[in-house]
Each structure stands twice: as structure tokens, then as C-alpha cells.
Amino acid sequence: MSDVIRKNAWVAGLVALLAVLLVVTKLIQPTFGVSGLESIARAALPFAFATAGMAVVVIVGGIDLSVASMMAVCAVAAAVLMERMAGVPALLIVLALGLVMGFLNGALIVLTRVPDIVVTLAMLFVWEGVALLILETPGGAASDWLEQSIRGSFLVPGIPNALVVTIICVAVVWLPIRRSKLGLSIYATGSDELAAFRSGVAIGPTKILAYSLCGVLCAFGGLSLAALTGIGEPVPGPYLLASVAAVVLGGVVLGGGRGSLLGPLIAVYILRIIRTILTLLAFDPNVTTIIEGVIMVGVVMLGTAAMMRGAQQ
Amino acid sequence: ADAHKSYTIGISNTVQGNGWREQMICAMRAQALVEGDVGNIIVAHRNTDSAGQLEDLNNLIEAGVDAIVLNPSNPDALNSALEAAMAQDIVVVAVDAGVTAEGAYILSNNQEEYAYLGARWLFEQVGGSGDIVYMRGIAGVSADTDRDNGFKRALAEFPDINVVHEVFTGWQQDQGKQQMFDFLATGIPFDGVWTSGIDNVIVDAFVESGAPLVPIVGADNAGFVQYLTEVNGLVGAAVTNPGSVGGAGIALAVDILNGEAPANTTVLVDPVLWENGTDAGRATIMAAQNPNLDPEWPVSVTVPGWTDYTMEQIIACEGPGGS
Amino acid sequence: MSDTVLLDAYGIAKSFGAVHALTNARLRVRAGEVVALMGANGAGKSTFIKIITGALKPGSGQVLIRGEEVRVGNPAQARKSGLVPVYQEPSLIPDLDVTDNLRLGDTPKESFMKWVEELGITDLNMSDTIGELPLATLRILDLARALASEPDVLLLDEMTAALPADLVERVLKVVRQQANEGMGVIYVSHRFNEILELCDTASVLRDGETVGDLTIEAGVEERAVELMLGQKIELGERKITTDLRAHSGNPRVKVRNLAIAPKVTGIDFDLYPGEVLGVVALEGQGQDELFDILAGFYPATSGLIEVNGKSMSFKHPADAIAAGLTLVPGNRADALLAQRSVRENIALPFSVRLPTWGALKLRHERERVQFAIDKLQIDTRAEGEVQRLSGGNQQKVTIGRWLATGVETLLLFDPTRGIDVRTKRQIYPLVRELAAKGASVLFYTSELDEVSLACDRAIVIFNGQIVDVIDAKDADEQTLMRAAYGLTSREGVA
């Protein structure tokens, strides 16, 4: 039992922090309630998917700098397709598109043997270009049901739909894999590639799989952008650095092998609530930027210090 | 207006670190300060996309503002939040660019006209025929698209004008300058340059490389306007695109809150062109220029008929409630 | 032993760039046979095993399993064909727990647990994370995992190098027993006594080529060494004759009542200038912690460390080094800059302090480095990157660094791990020479005969305490072994 707590101490700490922040929000703005939660959950959608995708590739020992660009491609593809055809086939095509992009990222990493960070840095430009080729200027139109699916809280009463959708989509992609041998392979590859190879893990396919999963999660991210805005924008949003920050805040170790998707997702909500609080307090926006940076560095510093102390005992 | 009213106004903007937008924010603060009935403003001002602006708008709604003045990142993308705001009787004013949400007020610089005006002047300047370099902003961004429409409209009127280079500067000084150096290096001659606001570095590129100057169209940025009066041999025109339109947006929002809504929900601030080739134009430029101003700031710091703050107030960049 | 040939590999060649690790290697294993794969450091044994088991892409050559030619593309395929290796380095996933490691390789859990117990590990928790387990346990888990997948041929690459005597015994017993039941075993080790005890035949590699096969029988050592090295060397025992009482004066390092929770409960000893003090212990008796403390990794829980009469508390290895205490760790991966040159590795301590961050004194450096290389006869053909040296030469570099820098007190933690006979015979005199020049050496060894070969006396640690101090002249393996198991009447002495 104490083992379980020790191994999940980080996530537990994040949950506590999240609870405290929710209380603080309520104190600052007594009217904060269901609609506030809904808007936080909605705002978190693209960040959550970008972060989940990033977390998977960080666990496998890589990093994907092209998440925001892939999301832009999927957002414009969704908006363009949904204007022309039924929503469901369009949605499936977009998911397939995400899969293909992720697969290509992974395959290029494995085949060229160029480090992940370099390949995905290059692919960041490639996918950004592709988004612009699909849609030169913002446009298209997302299906109505897609927009509605993340509004309100009718799926599970009391819980924002956007949150339900996030949990379902991430769970559908990740849970079947996480506890399977494939999931173990992902952790093993991130932990020690050579040992994994010698334990019989097919390193190349495992990496490609992880990047493909990241691609699919980015497709969800792109769809959520289309659902939020109702259109497709070809310019990548600020999701790259935010997702790296959330992944690290969420307790996933850069370098791979350790962490889960839960921590990073909670970290996403923490970061969103902090922004809400800063807005409610009418902070000077320039100071807000400083505070966000300080929080990011500060939390990681505290966490690292806590872990170093834990390791010494 | 009732002097005891104390409105809270929310402001949302999605580009940070660009002189034009900084001026817009300062104009908003200054105007809010001089409007007697504004007690507080909440500014959400950062670099983000439409989804991020939706988040900011929702946070502003949560904060219980009476009006939202925003520079929309896209005309269509923000409707859900804007409609939610209006459903709660929050006044919505979009400045600089329009939004399509029903019932929202728009006080906008006419971007299409901005491009059209400058392009037409340039095409006439080169005698109705010749080769033009077309330096745009950021691909895929609404303002760039609007301006492109205006540029194309002018182009259609001048069939003998030919665009030899078209490039996106990303609204970055360094990129624009480098690109101009590259164009000059090819040795392919051209007769005029239209820029989307990255302007004085383009003049620098000509001067530094020793190439003969051609007519250049820019915006009313402090740096470029100064060049129009100082650089020998430069024939150019600045098209006004006041960032202070933000201040006008605040004034409009307060009017509406006080029950003085205009009949029409859309108010376009039409740009003016100042050329340094005519005496009248020169006089306007001389009067407008201000060498102490941040060189990226547009020199038209007020919108006559709308804004009431002083030069000192906009430079102080202080709003009510300490923000 | 039956006549069924389980594995037949021949004509195996493999190059890494310009270095031909294997040129023409062959090996044949019958059912029930334990074959020793012998060779000096860098002969190509590990590479051979990696190629047979698909861990390296083959250069050229044939591998027949039960008479059928197979192409083993990766370790998973090898396992399916019945070839199961235990590599020289631990191959379990550090961030996963034991259960997940088993699931990853489809290893049956019950069978694995049975082997773990058989091999002498009793306190294994299946939810332990691999990275937090000690090296010796990992080696046993590696072996248990291999055995659990019921191999036809088991390939053990220096499996015992990091094991204490008790565990080695268990391993040998289990392996022998499996061979008797029909398994074929390939056994790589630099320890003759193990090979004599376990193996039936030996195949000798020299410079990447198989140069001969031997039947293991008494007195085969001379011939094996000659084949391995291509020359005769003197294997005769060289007993140490130093008299303990000769160490007059003050001890250089004085340790009193040293406790490190929870492993070490109270250690006292003196280390004199000019002395080589052996440390003998079974796995996990607190010797790792003792060396860590002395090397400055972390401070002790309580107790006293005096160096040259001054009381010390180290917070960083730099503190220990400043006090003259330098560690050569047991795991050379902890000591080497793998991608850097031999020269940079040896010269590393020259520029550690702030005043030495400026321009390098290249002449001085070259001289000192060359001195160390000559002294240790390091094979520098692949000096551009230390990772390209063979294991033995890498080990020499870790010692050579301090030879070039100069040391007062050297903490050697099992320095001959995985090192061939010839190199060992070079290292002992070197240690003696250092001592003769006034250095003090604390020498932990897992090979008990090294006490009489290199030390003046040895302290025996059991359960976190010193249970015996034995003079080199009395230090035969049986006495040491009894003491190491705590079976001694004498009490700890300072």
C-alpha cells in the first residue's frame, strides 16, 4: 500500500494542488460554478490532447516538437472535410490522418537514425506547411454535433462534457495499450533501449507505435480546435511548449521510461486554472507571463528537490 | 452619464510583443482611465490562437465584466463565447477586425481599404505598369487575408502591374530586411515595394546595399514616418492604421453601456494615406512624426472623434484599477 | 553428455568499422555439455555471444541449431530457437518492476520464482523496481529469467563477475545440474577455478579467431593460457610477505564506529601508509556503503573517519579527493567517459578545480597520460573512444587515471572484475608498487585468492560489522569463506 502511494506521490501531490486551486478560485469568485468548470474543461481540451500525445513519446524516450503543427493540420482537415461530407467519415479520416502523420514521424526517426528532437523539429515545419497547403486562410466549418459535443454537461450530469470527452478519447487510445505488452514495450524502450532490445522488444516498431499514438491524440487535439472555434486555422497554436511543460509538471521524466498520462493531464488542468485565477484577479497580463514562468520553474524545482531528498532517505 | 456607475471592462488580445498591439492596449487603458464610469479593466493580452482567445473570453465572462472589447483573432471562430457573453447582457465590441456574431459591435480599421489605398498609390506612382515586390504578414492570419483582398482589388485595376516577388515577413523586422537583401541580390529589377507594416527596415536594406530607392508603401509607424521626412530620395507613403482604435473601442463600449448605442453595429475607421511627394502630404507627416515614440508604434496615437486621452496618458499606459 | 549437437556456429566474422572483432570464430555445443568460451580481454567473446543470439547483426558465418541453418535476427528469435543468453551487462528494464519485466519477455512467473529461490535470493519483492536492486541480485534475476524460459542452450557471459562467492557457488551448482539434465551451456569467465569446476570442454578465442579446443582436466590452465595469449606466462602463486607490524607510525585512514543506516552497524579499522588492506564480504554486507562513504557520495549516519589525524565529513567526492581518497568503482561504466578518448579519460582529474579551467598544459598532460599508459600497458589501438576498448583495457583506464594524477589512498572496489589472467597479473604488482611508494589501498575483492596475491591483510565484513581480520599468509580461501559467512570465533579488531 505504502508502495502504491510512494510510486504515485507526484500525482497525488498534483491532485491536492488542483483541489486547492479550485477552492481558491471559488473564494476569489463566489459565482464560480458549473459554467466556470465547463469553460476550463473546454479550454483544456487542445492542451490535454497535445500533452497526452507528448507524454506518450516522452515515455518512449523521445520528444515530438511537431504536436502543434499536426494539430493544425488535423483542425484544417476537419473543417474542410466536414464542410463537404458527413461528420463521422470526416472524423475518421482526420483520425487516420493523425495516425499517418505520427507514423511518418516515428518511421523517419527509426529509419534515418536522426535523433527524435531533430526529426520532429524538421517535421514541425513540414506539417505547418501542409496545414497551409490544405487551407491558405482560416475557414471551413466544423460539424454542428462536433461543436455541441463539448458544450454543457449532458453526457454525465454535473461533469462538463469537454472533460468527459477528454477522458474517453485518451482512455480509448491509451488504456488498451498501457497494460498490454505493447505498453510495457513503450516503457521498456524509454527506460533502457539496449536492455529492451535484449529482452526481445522490437525497438523500431515500438517507437513508431508511440509516435502513431501521439499522432492520433494530436488528431483529437485538432478536432477539438475545430469543435471549439467552428472553423479550421492553419497556423499552429501555442501547444508545443505548453505540452512539454505539462508533461514535466505531470511527473513524466524527460528521457523516458517513467510516468503516466494521468499526471500530465492533471497538470494541464492546473495550468488552465491558474490562468483563470490570474484573469479573475485582473492581474497585469505582462505580470501574468512572469507568474506562469515562475510557477512552471518553481513547481519543477520543488518537485526535483523533494525527489532528491526522497532518494537520499 | 451617471458618474456613480462603475463598469468593469474586459479586454482580449492575442498578439503580444508587437508595437502596434502594445499601442492598442495602451490606448484602451488610457481611454478607460478618462472615461468616468469605468471602474476597472481586466486585460487578457498574450500570444495565442482562437481557442486561447475563447478561453480568455470565457474567463472574462466568469469574472463578471460589463463589456468586452476584443481584437478578434478570427471573425468566425469566437462566436460561441461572444454569444454566451451577449446572452448575459455583456456588451461586445470588436476592434481592428470584425466578428460575425449577431449583435456584436464592430469598430474596425478597414484592412481591405488599407491595402487597397496603399497599393493603388504605389501602382500610380510607378506609372501604372511595372514590377512590384509584395511583402505580406503572416500566412493564414485574418488581417493578412483581408489586406490581400484589398491588394488584389487594386491589382485588378492595373493590368500592367506585375508582382515579381511575393513573400511573408511574418511581421518580423529581421526577416523582412533579409528578404529584401535577397531580392536586391538577384539583380532582378523592380519598381516599387508594398509592405504590410514591416517598412523602415526595407528602406534600410536599400540604403545599406547601395541600391537605388524605389517607391515604398508602409504604415504610419513612428520609424517609417520619420524616414519619409529624412531619407534622401525616398518616395513613399504611409497608410494610417491606428492602434489607438482600441481606445475608440472602449469609448464605444461605454457609450453602449450608457444607452447611447449607435444605430449601426459596424463602424469602419477608414485609413488615410500620407505621401511625402506632395506638399500637403509632407506637412501632415511633419506634424504627425514623433521621434521619441517607440519606433514600432503608429504615430496616429488618437482617433479623432472617439478618443479623449492625452499623449501623456497613452504613453503612461495606465488604466483604472491599477492595471 | 549425449551426441546431439545443439548448436554449431562456424566462420563467424564481425567488424566494427576498422576493427575486426571476430575474424573466424567457431563453437559447438552438445546436449548436456558445458563449454567454456575462453579468451583474453578483447578477444571477441561477448561479440561472439551477441552474434549467435542476434543481439548484433552478423557479419558473416553460419549458425546451425540442431543441424538446421537458422538466421537469428534478434534476441527474441534466438529465444524461440532455444538459445537464451545472459549478457555481460544486466538486461532487465530499470524502470519496470520485476513482474512487468517478466511479462515483457513472456517469462513464466512460477518457474522464474522457483529459480530465484534455487539461486539463493529469498527476499525478492515482485513489485520492486529493477533500477533499485543491487547488481548481484540483477545478475541472478537475469539468470533466473533465462532458466525459466527453458533453453536448449544457455549462454552465460561473465555471469559471475559481479557475484560474491556464495552466489557463485549456487550458480555453478544450478548450471551443472541443468547440464546434467541435457541442457547445453556456453560459459564465459576469466576465473579458472569456476571453469575447472563447471566445464567439460573449452574453446579458446584469440584476436577474433578460434585457436583451439581443450578438454577440461586438472592442469589444463597452462595450456589454456598459452592458447589464449599465444605465449606462456608464469601462473605461479606469488605470496605476499609483508609484515603487518612493519606499519609503524600513524594510520592514514582511521575509521571508528562507522554506521550507515540500515546496512552498516559499526566498522572500525586502520589503514596505514604502504598497506594494501583487503575487504572480503558476501554480497550486500555493507561493503558498497562503506566504499560510498569513504568516496564522499554521502555522509555516514554516525561514527568517525580520520584522515592523517584530521576528522572528516565528506559531502561530495571532491571532498574525499581533496583528502586524498579516490575511488575506482566496481562498475566501470560509472568511471569512464565512453565517447571520449583514452587521453581525455586519464587526464580528467587534471582540470576539475576552478583554477585549472583555463588553458590546458598539454605537454604535462601528454607526459602523465603516456606514463599511465606505459605503466599499465593499455592497448591504445582504439584510443579514440574508450568504449571501443575491450573490457580489460577499459578497466585499466579507470586505474590509470589515478596513476597519472597521483594518489594517497586508493579505494579499489573489485578492480579485476571481468579481467583476463594476464591483466590481473599486471594489476597486482601495480597495486603493490603503489603501496611500496607510500600509498594506502583499500581493496575489496570478490575473488578470494586475490587477498593472498595482493593484500597485506584483509578485514572480513559480515552483516555490517567486521568479524575478522586475517593476515595474507593465513588467507586461504577456506578460512576467508568461513569468515565471510560469519563462522568465526574471533571478534572484530581494529
Added chain:
Amino acid sequence: MSLASADSMMVRVGRYLKDNPVVPLLLFLFLLIALLEIMRPGIVTPYRASRDGIVSMFWVGNLIKFAIPLAMLAACQVLTMLTAGIDLSAGIVATVAAFVCATLSSIWGVAPATIIALLTGLLVGLVNGFGVGIVRVHPLIMTLGTGLITTGCLQVYQRLVINAGSEIPAFLAWLGTGRTLGLPNGLFLFMPFAVFILWLMRFTGFGRLLFALGSNEKATKLSGVRAWQVYLALYALSGLIAALAGLLYLGMIRQTSLSLANPLLLPSVAAAVIGGTSIFGGRGSFAGAVVGALIIRVLDTMLTLMQMPEGARTALFGAIILAVTAIYVRLTDTR
């Protein structure tokens, strides 16, 4: 083990390239330039008469001129990558240094402004070094965070100096825009700088420690190195270099902006990795990064001059970067 007697041609070429990693990069650079010349005949070759009659290698001069600040920021990346780190605050530090220098020059004069600008870079670097070396925060996160914080501080500062005007110090303008014998004056700064960095990496104890920490931090500590001292000095140096690059950039662009040098960040990382620096530490070459910077600049020009949709241009840029590094890895990795 025996040494090869007759290696195949490929193996020998491969080994030569591995030992001299800059050679294939230089070949590629010249290939690109040749391609550019074919695309736009005359752009590279002819000398161009400037207005005052001086003959200058116009395009080549510009190429070098714009590659210099990029190469300087790439130096930040190379040095930090040697220890398996990265400096994502370099771009914003350069921007801040430029902005502070230009605005303070018109208030306090050029010399104090320049010094304060450099000190700003040093300060951010020290904070990075503190976080990475002492608190042990991952460099990616640490420098990302300080980058954000610095951006915020810059915005706050900017509000104070809206009415201060700005002044580009004459010596920076001379360095940034002037030419001597057709070559940019920036070389007067860059040449000593490059020599210093090469010397630092190869012939100093500090350089050795960077490589050592990047290849095996534990071994380095075991040898008595207090790693935090090295990290602190490294990131402080990186901050200082970034600030210096920012000052030069200010002289080149002759205009301040709140995002002046930010677009250089990703290309600086790209230049370092194209140049053969490993992000995993222990391996890196500044000479390679310099060629990498030149390659990126040539690509910029090529894409600017190509008539194609912006999307295709962006995508092509990424694809070429990937292709260059892939070919490079193939050529130099003989395993």
C-alpha cells in the same frame, strides 16, 4: 582483433568523413549555393558595384552577415548540448539585450547601455545555471521557464520606455551594417569569438569538463568535479553570448522590437544539430554549427526566391533540414 588491410573505398571515405565531420557539410553547402546560382543565375558570382563605387560580393556578404548572429546563438546550443542541455532562452535573451541597449542608449548613453544589456544576459544565464546545476531542473524546462519570465519582464520594461525613443549605438551599426573589402564588419566580432569558442572547447579545462559531463556525469563527479560550478559557468556564458549576439543583431536590423531575435531560436538549434552536435551530450562541433548556420541561411534565400505557395515553402524547409541531417548521420556513422 586485427586491423583492416584493404578496406573498401566506401569504408575509407566513411571513416574520413567521420573524423572530419565538417567536410560533408561544406560539400553540401557548396552544392546548395550552386543550386541557387542555377536557379537565379548571377546571384552568387558577379561583383556588384555599389553606389559609392566600391565593389563588393553582395550576396555572399549578406549570407555571412546574417549567418553570424545565428552561429553565435548556435554556439549557445552547442555548448549547452555538450552537457546534454539546451538553452531555449537564448532567443529572448538576445531580444532583451538589443531592446535594453537601444532604449537605454538614448537615456543613459551608449556605454552603460551596452554593459547593462550584457549583464541582463549574464543574469538570465546565472538563473538558468542555478536551476540546472544546483536545483537540477531539466535544462529544457528551466530555460523555457526563464524565457517566459524574461519575456514578461521585457513587456513590463517596455511600458516604461515607450517615450524614451531608441538609439542604435554607432559602433553596433558599424559592426552590423558596414562592410570592409566586401565582407561584413560583423566578422571583426565573430572571428575572435569563433576562435575563442573553438579554443574553449578544445584546449581548456572548462571545455574538457563540458564534454566529460555530457558523456558521463557520474564519472565526472567521481573524479572530483563539482558539477554545479560547471553548469553555472556554462549557462552564464551562454547567456552572455546570447546577449552579445542580440547586440550585433540590433546593429544589423537597426530597429528594436519585442520579438527581434526570437525567430532565431529554432534555427539556432537546427544549426547546432545539422553541424553534428548530439543533443545527448558529449559530442559537438562549433565549426559544424557555423556551417549549419550558413546552410540554413542559403536555404532561406532559396525559399524566399522560389515562387511557390507559403505552405510548400515551409514544408520544403523542414524536409531539406531533415534530409541534410539524415544524410549526414548516414555518412558519418560507420557502424
